[in-house]
Amino acid sequence: MRVTLLSSLTAGLLLALSGCSSGSSSGDGSGSSGTMTAGTLTVGSDLTYPPYAYLDGKTPAGFDPDISRALAKASGLKPTFVDTRFEQLIAGLGTGHFDVIASDLYITDARKKQVDFIPYFTTGNSIVVQASGGYRPTVVTDLCGKSVAVIKGGQIVEKLRGDASTQCRAKGEKAVDVREFATDPEGTQALLSGQVDAQVTDGAVAKAAADRTNGRLAISSKSLIYPVQSGLAVKRGDTALKKTLTTALDKLKQDGTYAELLKKYNLGQAEGS
Structure with missing residues (x-):
């Protein structure tokens, strides 16, 4: 019984570790976007806060969905959205409900202890x-x-x-x-x-x-x-996804998409942009 039980526990542990390796990565991002599901960027956003994020019928609309779609496209990913109330966003990120938060999340010292930020606009x-x-x-x-x-x-x-x-x-x-x-x-x-x-x-x-x-x-x-800075948020230590999104944001700055979205929504560039 002990041998059987030990074998079962070992198999379960190996399976769990195998599952973890296919999710968000904390490596250098080479060869991987760092998303939970290959080819998909799952975005957590509070879709009750126009004009930043809201539902136009059944379609996510506003600045955050707009820039999330642009970031996903620049990364070769398909965006999906998970409508989540604001106070639950950081917890939802931590429990793996989505890859990234894009929901006008102000960058604060307290939040920096919970997530890694990518500054993306100033409001x-x-x-x-x-x-x-x-x-x-x-x-x-x-x-x-x-x-x-x-x-x-x-x-x-x-x-x-x-x-x-x-x-x-x-x-x-x-x-x-x-x-x-x-x-x-x-x-x-x-x-x-x-x-x-x-x-x-x-x-x-x-x-x-x-x-x-x-x-x-x-x-x-x-x-x-x-003015105050807002940031995209990924899990602390998720360097692969942070690199993917930072690279995508740089592409949007270079091709003019970023400036167009800021102007459309009357927002300012993130510091250092």
């Missing part, structure tokens, strides 16, 4: 105003004394009430009058109806809002405000 905030008016704020100190719509609980609330308003007072002007709304669309509606002077929101969200209103709104800021 931040933009200032939106009524296109028909003469008010054209380009930087946060142009908002001094003005009523500004923001999403409730967002980091931008603290930034405008803290950093920006401190700068305003130092200039002898009034602080920014920050008006919080439960959702970005509610803030946009307040701007359209003249209840506030401006709206400050994520750059890509601002671009989508301006496009939806057929020219009634315009982005007046010239660069992203309070």
Whole structure:
């Protein structure tokens, strides 16, 4: 019995090790893309967050699906998407539900301890105003004394009430009058109806809002405000897939695809790009 049991355990262990070798690799990537399934790039993304990622009918759409498809094509892979809520993405990557996270995941020191990042764009905030008016704020100190719509609980609330308003007072002007709304669309509606002077929101969200209103709104800021880097995320130590995606991203930069997508969604280049 002991010999039989030992043989069974040994066979099971060899089978498990064999299965592991066909999945994500932590080698140098030579001859392998590092994906779990040969020929396929499985992408984890929260498809409830337009314009970054959402469902257009049954088709994943937005910046993250767009760039994921381009990266897969440049790598000779077929993309598939796994719709996963944001707070479950890192855990899902760790348990092998997908190869990579592409879902506007901000690069933070805490997350660097959990995943390996490939910076792929910089986001931040933009200032939106009524296109028909003469008010054209380009930087946060142009908002001094003005009523500004923001999403409730967002980091931008603290930034405008803290950093920006401190700068305003130092200039002898009034602080920014920050008006919080439960959702970005509610803030946009307040701007359209003249209840506030401006709206400050994520750059890509601002671009989508301006496009939806057929020219009634315009982005007046010239660069992203309070920029932050986002990254594609792979398992820590998965050097093969990281190399595959980094090489693919370089190809997209060289052929102009990367710049086109950033412009389409009002995003900035990742640092060092």
